């Protein structure tokens with residue numbers, strides 16, 4: 017039996033999530049819409065192995081013609097009552113529901129959550145945990161989502177106990193650390209097949225290279241890839257080292273059970289992105305999420321602007337090499353854009369740009 021699944025995504029990277037679903041044979045993509053990719057999951061597919069998705073849910077009910085009137089609450093409650101009991105899962109510590117909608121409606125998200133949650137909890141004889149007044153559901157509660165877009169509502173249940181974007185390896189963090197699915201999208205855009213050295217000159221907690229290592233581990237020749245991460249801040253280098261160790265095969269926390277790059281080498285060091293301590297042309301790929309704005313101020317040689325960083329990126333790239341950068345202030349000079357994807361992140365709209373030195 018094929019199951020209809022919904023992968024939730026950061027705005028902008030939905031097509032990359034669809035690409036990953038196809039590439040990994042997780043399922044057959046049936047539709048891409050705002051922050052969602054719908055697909056028929058293959059039997060036995062490892063849904064938790066998707067790295068570009070924020071979360072994966074199984075669709076339990078679709079209600080068409082939902083409208084903006086309050087009768088929608090009754091229709092949603094009825095749909096929840098009719099959910100296939102096989103999707104209910106173990107009773108756990110209860111049921112929690114998170115609802116969202118686009119457009120003006122004559123009901124609130126909390127009213128939707130309460131209407132659906134009460135019905136989902138009833139047959140299991142477990143409590144429904146409301147999110148009203150900022151309350152947080154207890155650990156172990158089965159998580160459901162209701163999304164309403166245009167005239168269609170979907171009731172879906174989360175596959176994993178927690179959202180996929182919360183990587184178990186990320187035990188150490190820094191300010192401005194990158195959302196892992198966006199790092200995974202950058203790695204996917206970098207076309208890592210055949211790359212020998214992948215470098216991040218502002219590595220922070222190591223997310224770009226850890227995600228790249230996991231992706232590269234799927235391909236032939238992965239064992240020979242060398243990952244080099246540098247950061248001006250020693251605390252960031254410590255965080256990257258800990259996270260990479262946790263993500264490694266045999267580490268305590270490989271996400272989604274994936275092997276994360278058997279045999280590949282990873283090295284982290286303190287260095288200034290304006291003077292990267294490697295020779296000319298030695299990196300096939302650069303992945304970089306540079307410091308910007310007030311949250312993560314550029315330090316050292318970058319404190320007066322990122323020009324020295326981009327000069328170094330051009331210098332270290334091998335002929336035919338590519339940089340994939342998350343840029344907030346336009347495309348840096350000296351690069352041609354091969355591809356650009358605008359994403360929505362924390363209220364900002366940076367570009368993931370695939371850059372080839374001119």
Ligand SMILES: C[S@@+](CC[C@H](N)C(=O)[O-])C[C@H]1O[C@@H](n2cnc3c(N)ncnc32)[C@H](O)[C@@H]1O
Pocket residue numbers: 190191192193194195217218219220221222223224246247248249252287288289290305306307308312313314315316317318319
């Ligand atoms: C946006 S954060 C990178 C986040 C990282 N991708 C992650 O997932 O954690 C930018 C990083 O640039 C570093 N940085 C600031 N100035 C630098 C410089 N001159 N050279 C290298 N790194 C620098 C900061 O310490 C910070 O870790």
